Amino acid sequence: MTITDIDADLKDRDALLQQARHLRVSGRLPAALAVLARLEAAYPRFSRLYQERAHCHIGLGDAPAALAALHAAVRLNPTLPASWDMLEQLSRRAGDTAQATMAARHLSTLKQLPREVVMANSLLADGDLGPAERVIRDYLRRAGGNVGALHLLARIRQESGATEEAETLLEAVLANAPDYHEARLDYAMVLLQQQKHLPARQQAGHLLAYDPDNRDYLKQYAAACIGLGDYEPLIAIYDRLLAGEALSAAEIADLRLWRAAALKITGNQAEAIADYRAALEALPSHGAAWFGLANLKTWRFSDDDIVRMRAAESATTLQDMDRVYLCFALGKALEDRAEFAGSWAYYAKGNAVRRQTARYRPEVAEAALARLKSVFTAEFFAERAGWGLADPAPIFVLGLPRSGSTLIEQILASHSQVEGTQELTLIGRYAAELCGQDPECGLPLDIEALRHLSPDAARALGERFLAETRTFRRLSRPFFIDKMPNNFWHIGLIHLILPHATIIDIRREPMGCGFSNLKQLFGTINQEFSYDPLHMGRHYRAYLDLMRHWDKVLPGRVLRVHYEDVVGDIEGSVQRMMRHCGLPFEPACLAFHETRRSVRTPSSEQVRRPINREGLDQWQNFAPWLEPLKEALGGALNTYRL
Incomplete structure (x- = not known):
C-alpha cells in the first residue's frame, strides 16, 4: 500500500474524530462519546481518539474514566503532549504523586525536542505516514542531517514498505552515530525484513555485546537465526528469555511456542510437545500452540483437548487468526478419529476465515503464466x-x-x-x-x-x-x-x-x-x-x-x-x-x-x-x-x- 492509499484510508477516521470534537465543543458530550465508540470499533489503535475521550470525560466530571482514556492514549502514542499534560494534572488532583511526576517528566522531554519531530512521531504512531513524512522531510531540509530526524524518517519509510530506502537512511544514521542503539535495532529489523539474515544477526550481535540481557536484542538475534536455519542456538536464547521476571501470560505462551518450533525442527519432538503444552497452560486459547501440536502430523489429541479447543474456538472474542489455527487443529483432531464430516466442517471454516485476508486471484496468476x-x-x-x-x-x-x-x-x-x-x-x-x-x-x-x-x-x-x-x-x-x-x-x-x-x-x-x-x-x-x-x-x-x-x-x-x-x-x-x-x-x-x-x-x-x-x-x-x-x-x- 502506498502512502497515498494510506492517506485516503484515514480520511474517514479523521472525519469521525472531527465530528466528535465538534460535538464536545458544542457541549453534546454523550453524543461525542458515541461517535468515539464507533471510531474505536474501526480504529482501536488510534491514540487521538482516546485523548479526545479524556476531554469528554473531564467535561462530564468523570476523572477515573478520563485517566483510563489518557493511559490508553499514551500507551499507544507516547508523543502526545496534551495527553501527558492532562495526565499530570489529573494525577496530582487524585493524589498520585508518582504518576504525576512521571507524566511531567515525559512532557518535559517532549518540550525539549523540535516541534516537528514530536509531531511526526505522533503522526507515525497513529499510522499517518504521509503527513508524518512530509513534516519530517520539511524539517530535515531546514535542520540538515539531524540523526534523530533521519532515524524517524527511516522508520516512516520502513512502515511505508520502502525497506531499501530505510536501510540506506539507517546506514547514514549509524555512520554518524555508531552508538545509537535504537537506530541499530531498527537497522537489524530492516535487514531482516529484506531477508538479509546474516547481516541482521551481526547487528543484533553488536547490540548484545553492549547489553547482553536486552530482551529486544535477544529476540532480534533469534529471529535472524531462524532466517538462517540455525536452530541450535535458539533453545538457549528462549531459556534466557523465559527466565525473565514478571512475564505476561501472552509472552510466556509465545516464547514456549517459539521454543517448541525450534525443538520440532531439530527433531526433539517430546520436548517440543512439552513446550506446546506449556504455552497452552499459560494461554489456553493460544491457537498457534494448538495448531503446532496438530502440525506435528503424528500427534493425536485427547477427548479433553478437543473439548478445550471447541470451547476456545466458539468464543466470540477470539481473534481471527486464533480461530483459523484452532479450526485447522480441530480438523486434524477429528480426521484422526475418522469423524470426517466434522473434520471437513472445521477445515472449511478455517479456510473461509483465512481466505478473507488472502490477496490471491487465479486469473492474475494465469495472466503471469501467459507472460512467462x-x-x-x-x-x-x-x-x-x-x-x-x-x-x-x-x-x-x-x-x-x-x-x-x-x-x-x-x-x-x-x-x-x-x-x-x-x-x-x-x-x-x-x-x-x-x-x-x-x-x-x-x-x-x-x-x-x-x-x-x-x-x-x-x-x-x-x-x-x-x-x-x-x-x-x-x-x-x-x-x-x-x-x-x-x-x-x-x-x-x-x-x-x-x-x-x-x-x-x-x-x-x-x-x-x-x-x-x-x-x-x-x-x-x-x-x-x-x-x-x-x-x-x-x-x-x-x-x-x-x-x-x-x-x-x-x-x-x-x-x-x-x-x-x-x-x-x-x-x-x-x-x-x-x-x-x-x-x-x-x-x-x-x-x-x-x-x-x-x-x-x-x-x-x-x-x-x-x-x-x-x-x-x-x-x-x-x-x-x-x-x-x-x-x-x-x-x-x-x-x-x-
Missing part, C-alpha cells in the same frame, strides 16, 4: 546458450506444496555429497528485482524486462546466488538443495543464470495434492491459493501448463518424479534421481528417516519415519466435500502424468 510463456521461448534460450554461471552445485527441488518435496529433499540430503538447506527465497527475490512483483500473486510483472538482461548480468546473478546461499551451507558439501516449491515459476530464470544446476519436479496426484493443501495452514502470506478448492484446482492446472511449457522449450532440463512412484519403488526412484544429479547411489538415501538434520516444513516428522502409503488415499475419506476441487481440476485428473 510468451517470453521464455525456445528461441529465447537458443539465443542465450552458454549464459550464466556453469556451477553444478545447486539442486532445485520444486513443484506444488504438499507434493512430497520434503521427502525428496530428505532422500537427497542423506547422500554424503549433498547438503539440505531450506526453502530459500532468493530466486523469487531476483525475479522481483528484475521484473517487479504482482501484489495479488507475488509473481513477476514485467517479464519482458528479462529480454534486456546481459550475459554479464546473468552470470553475476548466478554468482550472487552461490554467494548468498553460502550462509546456509554449513557442511561444505559439493552439492546443496534449494527446496522452494514456488521456483517452478522461475525455471526459465534458473536456467538462464545457473545452466548446470539440477532441477527436479516432484509431482503428486491432483486430488491428493489438492486435499493436502486445503487442510494445511501455511505461514504468513504463503500459498494463498490453497484456501479455496476452486483456486487450488486452477493453480494445479496452471502448474501443469507451465511445466509442459518448460519441457517443450528446455527438453530434458527437468527431471519429473511422481510421489506415488517413490512410495511404490523407492530404490528405483532414488537410482533415477542419482543418475540425474550425476551422483553415485548410496544406501543411506534409502534410510533417509535416520538422517539427523533440521527440517522446517510441515512434513518434518513424517520424513523422520520410513516411507509408507498412509497419505496417498486420505482424500477419498472427504470425497463428498471435494467435488468443487474435482470440477476445478478438470482434465488434470487424467493428464497429470503426461
